[in-house]
Amino acid sequence: MVAAVRGGRSATAALADVDGNLRPGAQALAFQALRQLGRAEALRRILASRPPPAQADALLCTALALCWREADAPYEVFTLVDQAVEAAKHSVGAKGQAGFINACLRRFLREREALVAATDSNPEARWNHPRWWVERLKKDHPKQWERILDANNRQAPMTLRVNPRSQTQAHYLAELQAAGIAASAVGEYGVILERPRPVHDVPGFDSGAVSVQDAAAQLAAPLLLEGLRRGSPLRILDACAAPGGKTAHILELADAQVIALDIDPARCERIHDNLRRQGLQAQVLAGDAGQPAGWWDGEPFDAILLDAPCTASGIVRRHPDVRWLRRESDIAQLAAVQSRLLAVLWPLLKPGGRLLYCTCSVFRAEGEAQVQTFLAHNTEAVLRPAPGHLLPQSREKDDAVPDNLKGDHDGFFYALLEKRAGVAPA
Numbered sequence: 001m002v003a004a005v006r007g008g009r010s011a012t013a014a015l016a017d018v019d020g021n022l023r024p025g026a027q028a029l030a031f032q033a034l035r036q037l038g039r040a041e042a043l044r045r046i047l048a049s050r051p052p053p054a055q056a057d058a059l060l061c062t063a064l065a066l067c068w069r070e071a072d073a074p075y076e077v078f079t080l081v082d083q084a085v086e087a088a089k090h091s092v093g094a095k096g097q098a099g100f101i102n103a104c105l106r107r108f109l110r111e112r113e114a115l116v117a118a119t120d121s122n123p124e125a126r127w128n129h130p131r132w133w134v135e136r137l138k139k140d141h142p143k144q145w146e147r148i149l150d151a152n153n154r155q156a157p158m159t160l161r162v163n164p165r166s167q168t169q170a171h172y173l174a175e176l177q178a179a180g181i182a183a184s185a186v187g188e189y190g191v192i193l194e195r196p197r198p199v200h201d202v203p204g205f206d207s208g209a210v211s212v213q214d215a216a217a218q219l220a221a222p223l224l225l226e227g228l229r230r231g232s233p234l235r236i237l238d239a240c241a242a243p244g245g246k247t248a249h250i251l252e253l254a255d256a257q258v259i260a261l262d263i264d265p266a267r268c269e270r271i272h273d274n275l276r277r278q279g280l281q282a283q284v285l286a287g288d289a290g291q292p293a294g295w296w297d298g299e300p301f302d303a304i305l306l307d308a309p310c311t312a313s314g315i316v317r318r319h320p321d322v323r324w325l326r327r328e329s330d331i332a333q334l335a336a337v338q339s340r341l342l343a344v345l346w347p348l349l350k351p352g353g354r355l356l357y358c359t360c361s362v363f364r365a366e367g368e369a370q371v372q373t374f375l376a377h378n379t380e381a382v383l384r385p386a387p388g389h390l391l392p393q394s395r396e397k398d399d400a401v402p403d404n405l406k407g408d409h410d411g412f413f414y415a416l417l418e419k420r421a422g423v424a425p426a
Helices: 001-007 011-015 023-035 037-049 052-069 077-090 096-111 112-119 123-127 131-140 144-152 167-179 218-227 245-253 265-278 329-348 370-379
Strands: 160-163 183-186 190-193 208-214 236-238 256-262 283-286 301-307 349-359 380-392 412-419
Touching: 001 011, 001 190, 001 301, 011 023, 011 037, 011 380, 023 052, 023 183, 023 349, 023 380, 037 052, 037 096, 037 123, 052 077, 052 096, 052 301, 096 112, 123 349, 160 167, 167 183, 167 190, 167 256, 190 208, 218 301, 218 412, 236 245, 236 329, 245 256, 245 301, 265 283, 283 329, 301 329, 329 349, 329 370, 349 370, 370 380, 370 412
Parallel strands: 236 256, 236 301, 256 283, 301 349
Antiparallel strands: 160 190, 160 208, 183 190, 349 412, 380 412
């Protein structure tokens, strides 16, 4: 999996190739390795200036990532070394490299303190993020960048969203307590499990009483619906809707006619699956949000949710491969896509209607800067109260970021735009 990420493939896709029985363990080990890959690569460059073949190098760096800090090692470090060497003997891609890997790891164990100290001044080793990422955060969030990076390197908890059509947050917490499952509330609808568990073992999941969704993402539906007129069913567009979590939350909170749009037909099936589990209905369409002529019927919307494609820089706690897959140039390319989607979807909104723009990004080019540019070119748009940039925050830390939500959550950006009355849709 580490080798796949280095080759530009997502860890999620690589994990799908792993045997189902091995998948949970493989994910846990690979995600831990990816969270410590910057340190491991810095150590490997000292241990061996010339890297071995790609598969052997990935194996060596995985072992270093898992054992460099003994307190966090998933097994005894000597067991990790032994098993890394055994893996090399049985891996086609590391054929003939077992002795080399053994020598590097044994040297690391002998000289651990000095080798770790030698890499402390390297920002990629210190923060386990690409250097450009660290520098971008320093620029975008000069007072909070260290907290963001620290939160990114912690494992995110399993957070659930309670369906208010089924029960209240308080009742569900009581149900979990009765079942001996430790949990706590977060936000208005959220519940954080003390320990993650297989999703189908979560009480109420299969019946649609709860869904898996981070606390920051749970803000989207309430923000979009707040202040909208109620009466005849609202007509709402969820653009870029897959896998359908926000679509479902909208339908849980309001009797609305929702169009759930996504460009990928396969991902549209995931929307159908999620809605079916919860007994909810929406019109699911496969289409490009940037080309309304292919799917829009000409009737304007009361509200539009634009969860735009982005770098996903706010959710690296859950997807630690993202930091190694992204390139700095991706930010400008994705910001251009976001700008185009805003420009194309805005005319589809009724006067007095609201568009909620959000990204799971902490980079200002995909958040605050994007919205300020849009407002400068659209005088009929009014910015309504919304959280703006939410920064990733771990429950293990007491020093919460000012203005963040209370409790554990990912990084996100929200801007709520209202169209002045009297402005006719295009």
